[in-house]
Amino acid sequence: MSAPILSVSGLSKRFGGLQALHDISFDVARTEILGVIGPNGAGKTTLFNNLAGLHRPDAGTIMLDGVSLVGLKPHRIAGLGLTKTFQNVALFAESSVLDNVLIGGLLRHGVAEARAFALHCLEQVGLAGIAQKQAGELSFPERARVEVARALATQPKILLLDEVMAALNHAEMEALMALIRRLREGGLTVIVIEHHMKAMLALCDRIIAISFGRKLAEGSPAEIARHPEVVAAYLGRAHAV
Amino acid sequence: MSRALVALALLAAALLPLALESEGYAIHVLTLALLFAALGQAWNIVGGLANQMSLGHAAFFGIGAYAATILQIRFGLSPWLGLVVALALGGLAAALISLPTMRLRGHYFALATLACGEVMRVIANTAAPLTGGPAGISVPFGAEGVWMMRFEGGRPIYWLMLGALVVVTVVFEVIRRGALGYRLRAVRENIAAAEAIGVDTARVKLQAAVISGALTAALGVLYAQFNFFFDPDTVFGVASISVRIALMAIIGGIGTAAGPILGALIVIPLEEFANAALSDRAAGLSQLVYGAVLIAMVLVEPRGLMALRFSWTFRPRRASA
Ligand SMILES: Nc1ncnc2c1ncn2[C@@H]1O[C@H](COP(=O)(O)OP(=O)(O)O)[C@@H](O)[C@H]1O
Ligand SMILES: [Mg+2]
Secondary structure, eight states: OOOOSEEEEEEEEEETTEEEEEEEEEEEOTTOEEEEEOOTTSSHHHHHHHHTTSSOOSEEEEEETTEEOTTOOHHHHHHHTEEEOOTTOOOOTTSBHHHHHHHHHTTTSOHHHHHHHHHHHHHHTTOGGGTTSBGGGSOHHHHHHHHHHHHHHTOOSEEEEESTTTTOOHHHHHHHHHHHHHHHHTTOEEEEEOSOHHHHHHHOSEEEEEETTEEEEEEOHHHHHTOHHHIIIIITTSOOO | OOHHHHHHHHHHHHHGGGGSOTTSHHHHHHHHHHHHHHHHHHHHIIIIISOOOOSOTHHHHHHHHHHHHHHHHHHOOOHHHHHHHHHHHHHHHHHHHHHHHTTOOHHHHHHHHHHHHHHHHHHHHHOHHHHOGGGOEEOOOOOOBTTTTBOSSSHHHHHHHHHHHHHHHHHHHHHHHSHHHHHHHHHHHOHHHHHHTTOOHHHHHHHHHHHHHHHHHHHHHHHHHHHSEEOHHHHTOIIIIIIHHHHHHHHHOTTSSHHHHHHHHHHHHHHHHHHHHHTTTSTTHHHHHHHHHHHHHHHHOTTOHHHHHHHHHHOTTGGGO
16 A cells, blocks of 8 residues: 555544543545544544644644644645535535635635636536525535535545535435545545445445544444444444444 | 716716815815725725724824824925825734734624724823824925825815725725635634635735725825824724724625715714704714714614615515505
8 A cells, every 4th residue: 555645643632521532543545435433422523623723632643645734724734635524514604605615716726717616516516506595595415515515626635524414315415425436536535424324334445433532443344334342332323234 | 886887976976076165164074974985995804804893993094194294294205105104004003913813703803903093092192202292293284286295175185085985995896806805704704614625814814904904094194184183082093083984884884895985975974964063052962963873873774774775675565564
């Protein structure tokens, strides 16, 4: 295997008395689709926030293509090619869908080019038809897809998707999974957080499971699906396989 | 608004003083309205686009007025060159104020900037050898001429203010439609998301503050040339400048180019009218009436008169009962 695009080592983050992340280490290979699973409150979103620079880790290293990300501001990290979506959806609510995505495009383009590229990104997620709608008026599934388009508009090397499929119906989910696979064919690396186990097992090359801030298991979808601790901690309750 | 309409309004505004008495009261009030429209527009860059409610813009205004006037008194410097100095000093002051305050939100930002303006007022009152202190400072009299901005009658300075308003409005529109405008909107609507998709939010706020501060200081120079005399409490005043500037945009409609213009054209004549009509009845009565009208306006439509216009246009049948 060639050098990993992202290398995380010994990552820890504490919120007051809560150890949200504890000594997390993993690598992500170039053009891999890595899944992250774990029960609610396990620390998945916190992991993304630390990678994207929205939180500063207490300990550990994060290397993106050999560049250390720890301590960099989020916009610098986005500039280096790592962009995340927001689980709770953080769109610019008073702006149009197009403008939301356009602002992502401004990272690497002028306004006119960014607008054209934003339309392209909206087509990819199937939302070109509502480009002029105000983002605050959209349904939750639509907003999640705008999040994806906006992140794509920054032209990342590695894209972090935080439960963007949570509210999608079956067809929308299939379309998004097809898009993720297509993007990977085009050279993108993706980390996906999702609860839908069936989708995760079908989509991901590899999955890591975390629970109470610790990495519980790491392996192929097949390995994860029969890992006793994962089954006990996670699959046992919300078995969707 | 269509281009033709804007051109027509501009032409009318340019020709209007020819119909007015050149030394008259009307042209004086209109010139003041143009100045405050321009000030509101400069404020609109931070207040409207980034939604940072600065109540300290008097700091820049006063810095411009004092710097150019002192340089003119001491070295005979042309106010045109004073404008250049004011742009630089206003931008610098804005950067110095912006760096520590930009992380503050809402009324914390408003109060911190308000304090900055007050600090400048105290300094100007104290540094009497330089500023003339509380007694104020006068623009030196000299021969008439464009180079020293000394004109006969009220028309040239009216046109100068109109030109300034056009310049500031163009700057505002170019920013609003450009990359900086989009980034400022992102900052205003969701700062964490803006950062995460690559917007350098600190830099964007700094850029907006510097442009806004520089323009405000330049307008301070024009005020000095318009009024000939001023003191620290006037040009660094909270009520007389800082709040008044913000009100132009807030009353008219924040974040739009037409907002501060509409606001100033309504508020400044209203102030003058209230002063003239009520000042001989009881001290402070005009201020009270003025304040009451402003509160009523804000209560009726917090998004400003521009929004009121839109609601009339788009929901015309609501009041048919
Ligand atoms: N900014 C924060 N401040 C304090 N606690 C937080 C913060 N963000 C997350 N947490 C806590 O950290 C834990 C992990 O949360 P999160 O990463 O959102 O979990 P997940 O995404 O796996 O559901 C939770 O207990 C949550 O309450
Ligand atoms: Mg989460």
